[in-house]
Amino acid sequence: MAxxxxxxxxxxxxxxxxxxxxIGSDVVAFDFADYSPTHTGFKPMVREQAFDVSEMAIVTYLMAKNFGKPMVLLPAVVMARFQHGFALYNAKRGTLTPTDLNNKRVGIRSFTTTTGAWLRGILANDYGVDLDSIDWVTFEDAHVAEFQDTTRRAPKGKQIxxxxxxxxxxxxxGEKxxxxDLKPLFADVEGEEKSWFARHNxxxxxxxxxxxxxxxxxxxxxxxxxxxxxxxxxxCAPAASPRFSADEMRRSLQMxxxxxxxxxxxxxxxxxDELFDDLTRTLL
Incomplete structure (x- = not known):
């Protein structure tokens, strides 16, 4: 019996x-939980082990693993994308570029979102932004309860x-x-994505x-x-869907x-390799 x-x-x-x-299996059967958006199910997985199999934001997993949460990574990517298009500023108040962000007020849903971590990494490593100088304003806590969030919380009821x-x-x-009045922080999003990929692969x-x-x-x-x-x-997915070789996955995870x-x-x-156990490491 499955x-x-x-x-x-x-x-x-x-x-x-x-x-x-x-596609199906004689070995396993799935009882799919209904969470919309999907990321709202990550907190019960991390905090209560609510699922046997779960989609998981990679930064949430890295943090959960650090605190000994009983989860194991599979080498299966379900969502990957370039991040540059998910940063906005208000052009009505003047032009803002990535290098202008020092000492500015920057909002993000939660400081620990994966998109936020990618974008901060890009800003710091490719544009020299001093992340510590920024006044980070957040709206939600981390999925991992043990993480000490020192950011400034937006007033209750405010929308980012x-x-x-x-x-x-x-x-x-992390927004579109x-x-x-709102424009991309990276003026030429497509061009930025192409040049970033050319640098980092x-x-x-x-x-x-x-x-x-x-x-x-x-x-x-x-x-x-x-x-x-x-x-x-x-x-079975369209050819345009992200597909990762083992080496491509490793490069992305390392970064x-x-x-x-x-x-x-x-x-x-x-x-x-530490992200996997003895079983799932063999699937890489």
């Missing part, structure tokens, strides 16, 4: 065939994009908007998949089949580990 797995997976091109039953429109913030990270990973430590320990055959299904589902350590979200860099 092992039933409590599962959190968002609706992505690479997960569609798995979620709609196009509206604060930017109203001049209460100078820029925001079609408001006519990295496609930023946002979300991967984790399994519970218990599932990996007690049912290795189930974990292998979950990975097989994720891989086959990704193969986000470095950025996450630089920003104090984890105490020090770890090796990519």
């Amino acid at each position: 092992i039933r797995l409590r599962t959190l997976l968002g609706d992505h091109a690479c997960t569609a065939a798995l979620k709609n039953g196009t 994009v509206q604060m930017l429109i109203d001049g209460e913030l100078d820029a925001v990270l 908007s079609d408001h006519p 990295v496609l930023p990973i946002n979300h991967m998949v984790v399994v519970s430590e218990q599932l990996s320990r007690d049912h290795p055959e189930a974990v292998r089949d979950v990975f097989r299904l994720l891989r086959e589902s990704a193969a 986000i580990i470095r950025y996450t350590a630089q920003q104090g979200l984890i105490p020090s860099e770890v090796a990519v």
Whole structure:
């Protein structure tokens, strides 16, 4: 009889065939949880081990692993994208460029979001921005309860994009908007993305998949089949969907580990292999 797995997976091109039953298994069956947006399910996974299989933001996983949360990474990417288009400023109040951000007020949903970590890494390492000089304004706590967040919390009821429109913030990270006053912080987003990729040869990973430590320990055959299904589902996705070789995945993980350590979200860099256990490391 198939092992039933409590599962959190968002609706992505690479997960569609798995979620709609196009591909299946005699080994595992999925009970899909309904969280919208998907990231709202990360907190119960980290804090309560709510799922056997879960999509997970990579920075949240790095932080959770540091605090000994019983989760294991699978080498399966479900969401990856360039980040430059997710930074905005209010052009009505004058032009702002990435190098102008020192000592500015910058809003972000949570300081620990993966998009935020990527963008701060880009700003610090490619543009020389002093991240410590910025007045960070946040709206949510971290998924990992043990993390000590020292940022300034926005007043209750305030919305991040509206604060930017109203001049209460100078820029925001992790957001997009079609408001006519709001413009990309990186003026030529596509050009910036191309030149950044040419320099680093990295496609930023946002979300991967984790399994519970218990599932990996007690049912290795189930974990292998979950990975097989994720891989086959990704193969069914349109060609434009991100696909990672082992080397490409390692490069992206190495960079986000470095950025996450630089920003104090984890105490020090770890090796990519340490993100996996003896079972899931064999799937790389």
